[in-house]
Amino acid sequence: MTTEMTEAEINARHAEKMKKKKAVRDKILASKTVEKGLIIVHTGKGKGKSTAAFGMIFRSLGYGFPVGIVQFVKGSWETGERIALEKFGDLVTINRLGEGFTWETQDRERDIAAARKAWETAKELIKSGACHIVLMDELNIVLRYDYLPVDEVVAFLRDEKPADVHVIITGRNAPEALIEIADLVTEMELVKHPFRSGVKAQKGIEF
């Protein structure tokens, strides 16, 4: 004997199941009451680390919150973001182009100086308390090359960041000490990449 459910039975069972799910969800949400400026890290070998950070930046801009952006590596993002950011005028503070590490030169001293300068800019933006969120794009790369001491960065974020300021740090190979003090860490994992089939970086997609 088959016991196939009628469409009405499927719907009723579904409603019951979803109702339970919603109850669990509501209960979890209600237990979350703390508000604080988060230390957010996007790491991993996959795409989307900086892109998701920019998504958050645009979301904050949508609310009219001021944002700060410090680019530690030149060229990881450029034209598309920059033009879009211009729409929001004074809400956006970006460090000047050319301050970051670049693949185009192989000058370690210059890169260390550039990393230091970008870090000083980031610290100022964070400490000022004027930004809802400060993005330190590709900071992990600079830490990886020891262009800045991890300890210094961690100590600053832990002890000197104003409680209500959010920061996002992107880049592969986030150091353990940074993950330790972070509130929200996401690893972007590469599952499949079009480079493998010879597809080049395209406008609006990769840059």
Add this chain to the structure above:
Amino acid sequence: MTTEMTEAEINARHAEKMKKKKAVRDKILASKTVEKGLIIVHTGKGKGKSTAAFGMIFRSLGYGFPVGIVQFVKGSWETGERIALEKFGDLVTINRLGEGFTWETQDRERDIAAARKAWETAKELIKSGACHIVLMDELNIVLRYDYLPVDEVVAFLRDEKPADVHVIITGRNAPEALIEIADLVTEMELVKHPFRSGVKAQKGIEF
């Protein structure tokens, strides 16, 4: 006998190493010549799936490219993005609010009808060729609940998507058949989440 390198030697060695890295990088980039509209999937349990998709949307808008956005689940993003998108006027086409699946009701028939309607909108936007990129936000959720047949979605993207249109599909549990035909798949993995320490969703960060 110690053989510590001088600062100058470290710099020279570094320059040599980076030069090699750059050569490899340049060679790889030069081999990538294909341009095509990509099928992009953001999946996984971590944050940033929709947010990174919005980052790409804003990047395209920065270039002045028209974009399409279809929301399959209500409330996964809202105010922040919407206000920011308004800055770009006619370049943005969004499906109407309330068409998507929602946790607020437990009405399977309504949700199936809503999924169908959103999918028809998405197909139209994609086929029109008017958009540089079309985001199908949380489509994976709808596929997961079998509100839309995966086969139908896969067949359409494979056979009917114009060659130069990019699409992004987000949501947990991307079905295998979709990953199969995708060009770029990223899995966002949760490493650490502030929910665990009672921090609630905050404006500009989570929504």
